Amino acid sequence: MEEFIQGVGIVGLVVLALVGLAAGWIASAVAGGRHRGRYMIIGLLAALATPLLLLALGVTVLAASGLVAMVVAALIGAAVVLFLAKLIFD
Template sequence: MEGFFEGVGVAALVILALAGLAIGWLAGALSGRSKAVYAIIGAVAAMATPFLLAALGVTVIAAGGVLLVIIVGAVGAAVVVGLVRALSGRR
């Protein structure tokens, strides 16, 4: 797992944050709710997903390169933002 942290780098984290921000903002815009809150949730989820999977032992992500890490982060952000949207009591 240590190799994964070395391999990700700062540039990939910035790209993950931007992808999460975009997904969160889009979810907020589509639902008519706070775009900023969803953007922050998306950014945090996108950056956390690859690390969570690496901690669970899914090391093939690091071998797939930065593009695969970004795709996994974007999917993770979409899932978390969708969960937050579904679990929030406001309609």
């Protein structure tokens, strides 16, 4: 975990958090504006957890590719988790 934070840096974590919040906001807009806070929190957590999960699974290409690859992975992970959340909550 510490290696991930050192590799990405504080700015990278902030970018991942903003990606997750934006994905949650978009998901709430698609869902008709309901549960905006819930979707934003889920998007935030998913965007931060996806690169960590991939790193734990041994996908090291993210670290080599840099912040852009991590943001793309975080966006995809947040979208998948938000889709599942929409199926559960709506």
